[in-house]
Amino acid sequence: MPRFLTALLALSLLCTGPLWAEEVVLGLSKDKVSITTSFDGSDILIFGAVKREKAIPEGPPIEVIVTVAGPSMPLTVRRKAKRLGIWVNTDAVEVDRAPSFYAVQTSGPLREVLKDVEDLRHKISVPRAIRSVGAPSNISDAESFTEALIRIRSRSDLYQLREDAVTVSEQTLFRTAVRLPAALTEGDYVTRIFLTRDGQVISSYDTTIDVQKVGLERWLFELSRGQPLLYGIMSIAIAIAAGWAASAVFRMFRA
């Protein structure tokens, strides 16, 4: 049995061998983003190098694609239509999983640095990162719902595609900065780096950036989930106290 396993391991090593010829060594300016009360977005510098055993291979240059994805959630996308003179939501399509944030940054035009087949396999581009299976049978144009989702989220910088945003020098060093907007959801942000040559992914690497509320934000958030009744009573008490204080202060001015 162990011999069989060793053989299998050796075989798998042999198979993946060529992929290991060039691999990523990564650095992040920070692997933890703290959401404080004054949080106003954050820039994350992602940099690294391509490690190789041999000389730089001949042929097309190496290209780098960096993606950062926030936690995924199921969504409903609704479309309005005119019924009886007013605009109402008529059709709805459920999206199984859509990241709350998704940024793609590349070292060249996406269509040139990545083949469609590879995009499909690794789910790199924005439309591929959204998983939507099966719209209701009465809706023939399900894609337009996904397009709308991308359009709406791109407008608030939640979905970004920035081509030529990754700088690659001498086919070895690369760097890019990803801008996380202020309206950020908590969670693990999966960061993936793909090395491609001639549109084929030759190596990939992934890590996570931990986005978390801290301090007062953390405390309030947890209280609101863990002790909702207490939180509600506290909210009302603060409201009553503020109302009374304002009234008292004004009375002092009048007296």
Next chain:
Amino acid sequence: MQIYLPIAEVSVNAFLLLGLGGIVGILSGMFGVGGGFLMTPLLFMIGIPPAVAVATEANQIVASSFSGVLAHLKRKTVDLRMGTVLLIGGLVGAALGVVVFNYLKAQGQVDLLVKLCYVVFLGVIGGLMFIESLNAIRKTKSGKPPARKKHNWIHGLPFKMRFRVSGLYISVIPPLLVGVAVGILAAIMGVGGGFIMVPAMIYLLGMPTKVVVGTSLFQIIFVTGFTTLLHATTNFTVDIVLAVLLLVGGVIGAQIGTRIGVKMKAEQLRILLALMVLAVCGKLALDLLLMPSELYSVGAAAGH
């Protein structure tokens, strides 16, 4: 100065919120409305998720109404007895309203229904009030004393009670029903219901305008407090940081508003409120009638 809201999970300008709170607070103190019907759409506009906006707004109304009611209590313009009767009806109505709301949510289209409710109620109430106040102003100009206390069917009902501050001796049934109706609408529309309560008290119950404002604020405190608790425990959508920013502006505004309100004539006060109600109604109606610039909207998945 940007501030990140822990529950809404968005970052907004703190001064913008203080300003909005202040303006709505002034209106609240002047007219005895909580201001929710103005603030909630404004919060949508600056990008607060609707569920959070509705719930947090209820909490903020507690603060501004409390501040306003204290000012009115000092002036003895609160009919506590009438307020309590309305409140009993209001709490029953709010509980019913939550049931209705959940039923509609299961049927889909709850957004549309809320908007239609707004347009219809704001339109009818605003229109009636506007016409009535114009007539009242015309009458005072021509020197005729305003006709008050017409006896109608309301005075024929049983269970009569004396409301000394309002100078009324009427059955408790109409105020209870008004309370229930307002409570239901308040829960569905996510507002305190002052903009329905104030006209109902003036025109249906025949209460004097000066007492109406304080009494309305009095019962709004409890109804919105109840709503806040419901939202906080079931939907977890009360954002306390947002509420504090809004209410700091709001309570100060309410104090200023109450003082402005006292200096103004009742008819002027009513005509201004009518105009404001009509303006909000017009804006919402346009949203429904004109083609939106974005036909699609993204929401949480059904059943989550």
